[in-house]
Amino acid sequence: MDFNFTEEQTLLREQVSRFLADRYDFETRRRVVASPEGWRPEIWQAFAGELGLLGAALPESLGGFGGGPVETMIIMEEFGKALVVEPYLGTVVIGGGLLKHSGWPQARDLAERIISGEARLAFAYAEHKARYTWRHVETTARRRGGAYVLTGHKAVVIGAPWATHLIVTARTDGDVDSPEGLSLFLVEKGARGLHATDFPTVDGLRASEIRFDGVEVPAENLIGAEGAALPLIEQVIDEATAAVCAEAVGCMRRLHEGTLDYARQRRQFGVPIASFQVLQHRMVDMFMALEQSVSMTYLATLKLGAPPQERARAVSAAKAYVGRSATFVGQNAIQIHGGMGMTDELAIGHYFKRATMIEGLFGTTDHHLSRVETLADAA
Amino acid sequence: MNLEFSPEDESFRQEVRAFIAEHYPPALRGRGESVEGLSKEEILSWHRVLARKGWVAPHWPVEYGGAGWTPVQRHIWEEECARADTIPVIPFGINMVGPVIYTFGTPEQKQRFLPPTLAGDIWWCQGYSEPGAGSDLASLRTQARREGDHYIVNGQKTWTTLAQYADWGFFLVRTDPTARPQEGISFLLIDMKSPGVTVRPIITLGGEHEVNEVFLDNVRVPVENRIHEENKGWTCAKFLLAHERTGIAAVSRSKRGLEKLRAIAREERSGGRPLIEDPFFARKLTELEVDLLALEYTVLRVLASESAGRGPGPESSLLKIRGSEIQQRLTELALEAAGHYGAPYFRGFPEAGGNVPPIGPAYAHRAAPAYFNMRKTSIYGGSNEIQHNIIAKQVLGL
Numbered sequence: 001m002d003f004n005f006t007e008e009q010t011l012l013r014e015q016v017s018r019f020l021a022d023r024y025d026f027e028t029r030r031r032v033v034a035s036p037e038g039w040r041p042e043i044w045q046a047f048a049g050e051l052g053l054l055g056a057a058l059p060e061s062l063g064g065f066g067g068g069p070v071e072t073m074i075i076m077e078e079f080g081k082a083l084v085v086e087p088y089l090g091t092v093v094i095g096g097g098l099l100k101h102s103g104w105p106q107a108r109d110l111a112e113r114i115i116s117g118e119a120r121l122a123f124a125y126a127e128h129k130a131r132y133t134w135r136h137v138e139t140t141a142r143r144r145g146g147a148y149v150l151t152g153h154k155a156v157v158i159g160a161p162w163a164t165h166l167i168v169t170a171r172t173d174g175d176v177d178s179p180e181g182l183s184l185f186l187v188e189k190g191a192r193g194l195h196a197t198d199f200p201t202v203d204g205l206r207a208s209e210i211r212f213d214g215v216e217v218p219a220e221n222l223i224g225a226e227g228a229a230l231p232l233i234e235q236v237i238d239e240a241t242a243a244v245c246a247e248a249v250g251c252m253r254r255l256h257e258g259t260l261d262y263a264r265q266r267r268q269f270g271v272p273i274a275s276f277q278v279l280q281h282r283m284v285d286m287f288m289a290l291e292q293s294v295s296m297t298y299l300a301t302l303k304l305g306a307p308p309q310e311r312a313r314a315v316s317a318a319k320a321y322v323g324r325s326a327t328f329v330g331q332n333a334i335q336i337h338g339g340m341g342m343t344d345e346l347a348i349g350h351y352f353k354r355a356t357m358i359e360g361l362f363g364t365t366d367h368h369l370s371r372v373e374t375l376a377d378a379a
Numbered sequence: 380m381n382l383e384f385s386p387e388d389e390s391f392r393q394e395v396r397a398f399i400a401e402h403y404p405p406a407l408r409g410r411g412e413s414v415e416g417l418s419k420e421e422i423l424s425w426h427r428v429l430a431r432k433g434w435v436a437p438h439w440p441v442e443y444g445g446a447g448w449t450p451v452q453r454h455i456w457e458e459e460c461a462r463a464d465t466i467p468v469i470p471f472g473i474n475m476v477g478p479v480i481y482t483f484g485t486p487e488q489k490q491r492f493l494p495p496t497l498a499g500d501i502w503w504c505q506g507y508s509e510p511g512a513g514s515d516l517a518s519l520r521t522q523a524r525r526e527g528d529h530y531i532v533n534g535q536k537t538w539t540t541l542a543q544y545a546d547w548g549f550f551l552v553r554t555d556p557t558a559r560p561q562e563g564i565s566f567l568l569i570d571m572k573s574p575g576v577t578v579r580p581i582i583t584l585g586g587e588h589e590v591n592e593v594f595l596d597n598v599r600v601p602v603e604n605r606i607h608e609e610n611k612g613w614t615c616a617k618f619l620l621a622h623e624r625t626g627i628a629a630v631s632r633s634k635r636g637l638e639k640l641r642a643i644a645r646e647e648r649s650g651g652r653p654l655i656e657d658p659f660f661a662r663k664l665t666e667l668e669v670d671l672l673a674l675e676y677t678v679l680r681v682l683a684s685e686s687a688g689r690g691p692g693p694e695s696s697l698l699k700i701r702g703s704e705i706q707q708r709l710t711e712l713a714l715e716a717a718g719h720y721g722a723p724y725f726r727g728f729p730e731a732g733g734n735v736p737p738i739g740p741a742y743a744h745r746a747a748p749a750y751f752n753m754r755k756t757s758i759y760g761g762s763n764e765i766q767h768n769i770i771a772k773q774v775l776g777l
Contacts, residue, residue, distance in 0.1 A: 128739065131718045133650030155739070156719040177651060199738055201722040202747040209738055268515035278764055327711075334584075334754045338513050338762065339538050342590075342755050344582040353584070353751065360714070360721055366659045 003298065005070070012056060012067075013074045019051060020082040026347040029083055033204040039162050044086050048117030053088070055115040058096050062111035069239065073246040073301045080250020083347075083354055085205050087120050087159035093243045095121030095167060097236045098184065102224040110165075110186070122163035123240075124154035124187075124210050125233065132363040134169075134233055135179045139212060141170035146219050148172070148185065150193075150212040160208035161198040163189055168212075173227045182230045184223040191215050203357040204350065231308065238315040241362045242300040245322040248358045249297050251351045252290045252326055255333040258348050259283060262337050273336075282332055289325035296321045313375045320368035326355040327365075384451070392455050395434075399463045402428050412464050412632065413745075415587060419502070419544040426468050426499040436473045436497055443481045443489070444497045450682035454631075461631035469541065471503040472496040474626055476549040479566065479615045483607040492547075492568065504571070506536040506550035506593055507616070514765050516551070517560040517613065521595060523552035523567060530554070530567060530605070532575075532598040538759070542578045542591040545571045550595075555610050566612035568604040569595075583755070585748030586726035620761060621695060627760050628702035630675045636709045637667060643716045643742045654716060667708055674701050693773035696766035703756035703763060710750040717743035724748075 005013070023043065032040055047053040057071040058064025072093055079088060091114055099107040099114075113119035130136035139152025150170055160166065166187045174181025187194065193215040196208040224232050260283060263274035273279055300318035303311050330352040334341035337348055359365065384392070404424040407417075414422050429435035437453050439445030448456065460467075477496050481489055495501045512519040521534025532552055542548065548569050555563035569576065575598035580588045607615050641664060644655035654660055678698060714721045720739030726748070737744055757763045771777045 126719045128719065129648035129651050131647070131649040131654070136650045156722050158722075197736065197738065200724045202724040202751075203722070205722075207722060267511075268513060268518070273514075276764075278767070331754065335757055335762075338758055339508065339755075342583045342758065344584060344586065349584045349751070352754075353747075356714070356747070356750070357722060360718065364715055366657075366715075370659065 005074070009067075009070060009074055012071060013078060015051060016053065016075055016078040017081075019046070020078060020084070024082040024084060026083070026350070029085070029204070030350075033085065033200075037162075038200065038204075038206045039086050044120070045117050047086065047088070048115065054092055054117060057092060058111060058115065059100060062096070062099055062108055063115055064096075064111065069242065069301045069304045072239075072243050073297060076243045076246035077250040077253075077297075080247035080252075080354070081254050083204060083251075083350060087122065087162055089240060089243055089247075090122045090159040090163065091120045094123045094236055094240050095119075095165075097239045098167060098223055098232065101232055101235055102184070104223045106220065119165060120159070120163045121165050121167055122157050122159040122208075123236075124157045124160070124166045125169045125237075126155045126157070127153065128155050132367045133177075134237060135182065135230055136177050137169055137171045137182055138176055139168070139170045141172050141183055141185060141217070143172070143219075144216075147216045148183075148219060148222065150185065150187070150215040150217055152212050154210040154212075156201075156207045157196075157210050158201070158205055158207045160189075160196060160210060161206040165189060166194075166210065167223070169229065169233055170212075179230050181227045182233065183226050184229045184232065185217050186221040186223055187215060187217055191217070201357070203354040234312065235308070237362055238311055239304055241315050241319050242297070242304055244358050244361055245293070245297040245300055245318050248322050248326040248355060249290070249293050251355045251358070252286075252293060252329045255329050255348065255351050255355065256283070256286050256290050258351070259286065259333045259336045262340070262348075266338075279336060282336065286329045286332055289328050293322045293325045309375055309378065313372055316363075316368035316371040316375070319363060320365045320372065323359040323365040323368070327359050330355040384455075388451055388455060391452050392459060395456055395459045396462075398432070398434075399459055399465065402432070403463060403465055404428065407466060410464075410466075412461075412466055412635075414466050414469075417466070422466065422469065422544075423499045423502070425466055429468065430498050435468060435499070436477060439473075439477065439497075440481065443477075443493055450685050451679075454679065454682055457631040458634070461635040464635065469502065470626060471505050471540070471545075471549075472501060474622060475505060475619050476503050476568075478622055479549070479606060479619050482618060483566075483615050487603070488568075488606060500546075502541070502544050502546045504539050504542040504545035504548040504591075504593070506539060506548045506569070508538045509535060510537055514762055516616070517564065519551055519553060519560075519564065521550065521552045522556065523554050523565060523600065525554070525602070525609075528602050530565075530600045530602060532567065532569065532595045532600055534595050536593040536595070537581070537590075539578075539591045539593045540589055542571070542593050543580065543588065545578075547571060548593065549606075551612055551616055554612075558610065561613040563610055564612040564616070565609050566606045566615040567600050568606065569598060569600050573598050573600070575599075584751035586724075587748070587752060589752075621692070627756075628674060628678050628698035629706060630671070630678050630702065633671055633702070633705050633709060634675070636706075636713075637664070637671060639742075640664065640667075640709060640713055640716065643713060646740065646742070647716050647718065649718075660712075660716075663712060667705065667712070670701070670708075671705055674698065674705060677701075693769050696761075696769045696774075699760060700763045700766045706756050707753050710746070710753040713742070714746040714750040717746040721746050 055064040057067045060066045099111050141148040141150050168185045168187050171181050172183040193213040195211040198208045201207050264272050266273050296318040300315045303314035334352050434446050437446040437448045441447045480492050509519050523530035523532045548571055550567045550569050551564050552567050553563050554565040575596040577594040579592045581590045645653050647654040720743035723738040
């Protein structure tokens with residue numbers, strides 16, 4: 001059992017941290033989020049070139065540097081601390097993850113374009129009526145000659161406004177709820193019949209509603225086996241879930257240290273409010289939630305290579321714990337900041353908003369607790 | 380003892396329900412209880428209807444324009460307004476400074492300020508908190524220096540709700556910097572159009588413009604605008620804060636909120652099934668329902684003791700604590716119910732291309748901003764931590 005980072009991993013963290021401290025301060029982030037584009041292509045290029053981040057967690061077989069989930073965890077935690085909006089999760093964790101696991105013939109080619117910064121991916125999987133039941137898919141893909149024709153509607157596709165391609169889950173066969181009959185497709189953003197309505201999100205990102213009106217997708221853009229994609233979808237979502245646990249840890253670190261700083265310097269009744277025992281205990285509770293979230297994130301990350309049920313249990317346990325913790329730490333950070341915590345001006349509220357959205361991302365705490373139970377029953 | 384509403388109470392309920400159905404301004408119907416996005420006149424339109432009927436300040440003594448209702452009737456009124464999703468009457472005049480003026484004011488002050496407050500012709504804001512005086516309100520530093528028949532006021536207030544619409548404000552100011560903090564404060568009424576008054580917006584977490592900073596730069600305030608004696612303003616402040624707390628429990632609004640949340644859970648789908656069929660989500664609603672019952676009956680007990688002549692005491696801190704927790708829990712569960720559609724943000728990034736058409740179901744549109752905004756309820760009106768201290772000290776004698 002080893003919880004130590006390698007020298008390279010420690011270096012990676014330092015590089016990312018230094019870069020973000022330099023180029024991603026909060027006021028710059030605020031300005032970027034309010035801009036028409038909402039992101040910085042030059043930052044993405046820096047991730048690609050200067051920092052080599054886009055290949056850090058991808059295997060050498062795909063042209064990456066041979067890292068894996070631990071590298072992703074490190075990068076996502078640093079991104080959480082800086083509230084990075086650029087689409088690393090969709091592109092590298094989800095897109096790259098699919099390329100790693102699917103055995104798709106064109107994987108290497110797309111991976112190289114990801115690593116160079118040229119290709120950005122968004123995951124169009126969510127549907128309104130499904131909520132967090134991934135096998136419930138109403139978007140259909142019907143074979144027609146050398147192509148598939150996609151029809152349907154994907155909800156709140158995070159990062160789609162900045163993406164060059166979408167990864168789409170669609171049903172090639174079976175009932176709406178059937179675990180069989182799901183397939184994965186790579187779709188170009190500019191495809192005919194693809195209609196996107198772009199919008200900002202409450203936590204500073206951009207997303208789209210995507211409508212597929214008979215979008216033709218070449219058959220070679222089917223990723224993985226037709227009708228058998230659910231295990232791959234679940235694996236990739238688990239990897240993304242572990243990654244956002246790490247991002248939430250980064251947010252929680254800032255929420256916690258920001259609260260300590262504020263409480264130490266805010267004086268009322270002639271003393272710093274940090275001297276009040278009730279608040280001290282609260283900040284201790286926040287500390288414990290944060291520390292154990294770190295532990296759970298390690299668990300999830302290190303179990304990503306385990307057999308599916310073991311992996312899924314670890315990831316869901318982690319997400320349940322981390323989601324609940326992020327809510328607790330976020331709410332109490334605002335509370336201890338008092339009125340100042342309610343302002344748009346301070347960074348603390350923005351960390352709270354991202355932490356809030358992570359709770360609902362890839363499943364709420366309740367959803368994941370149920371998943372842990374279901375997997376326990378099946379074991 | 381009994382929990383039944385009398386036949387008279389039931390016919391009162393029918394009467395007020397019919398009045399609301401007939402007289403609630405058409406322009407406000409179907410919009411819900413939030414005043415966000417409404418103009419000042421739109422917000423005042425309901426106030427004016429009620430003022431004409433004599434129902435805008437039901438709890439005021441009849442001699443000053445109150446409706447002479449019993450506490451149970453006032454509770455029924457709140458329930459019927461909540462049931463109809465009416466916007467609230469803005470509380471700063473009717474619930475806060477009005478009672479201070481009729482309790483501590485001179486006959487001239489009552490005559491001058493009470494009728495226009497009732498009518499809605501004066502919109503009040505509350506100048507209490509300062510950047511350095513939040514929980515420790517008595518440490519406030521806005522100064523009022525006496526010069527002949529005026530005070531010259533200098534300082535800064537913050538978190539001043541809806542000051543952007545205010546005609547007048549009631550301000551706590553320091554008139555004796557040498558005395559013990561609570562003994563050097565006066566209660567001044569300031570015309571917001573006075574030279575030297577500047578209002579600056581503060582944008583809050585959900586993107587709202589609800590609160591403001593108010594800067595006072597050599598503002599001249601006639602001495603006759605001081606309520607109660609000089610340096611006795613803290614008495615008025617404490618009186619007002621205790622009254623603020625009973626209303627702040629918002630039981631009826633929360634009951635209506637829970638009804639709406641159940642409706643959302645029936646509509647939202649999870650794996651194709653209604654979310655309400657998820658036993659874990661349903662259980663959370665039941666827990667909330669039980670907590671709300673506990674709060675409701677405690678409010679009724681407090682109201683009953685009020686009708687026996689006892690004013691709101693420190694146990695009203697309980698109502699504030701539990702009431703705010705319930706409001707927060709409601710918005711938290713509503714955001715959870717919104718699922719994926721909790722993410723889109725409609726307030727607008729004008730630079731990002733103007734208005735975005737609503738995305739997803741109507742119940743999701745404000746779910747996240749409402750959740751973020753409600754974090755204020757455990758902070759304002761005396762933070763919940765301070766409320767715990769009040770109960771510990773003044774109820775439990777600890």
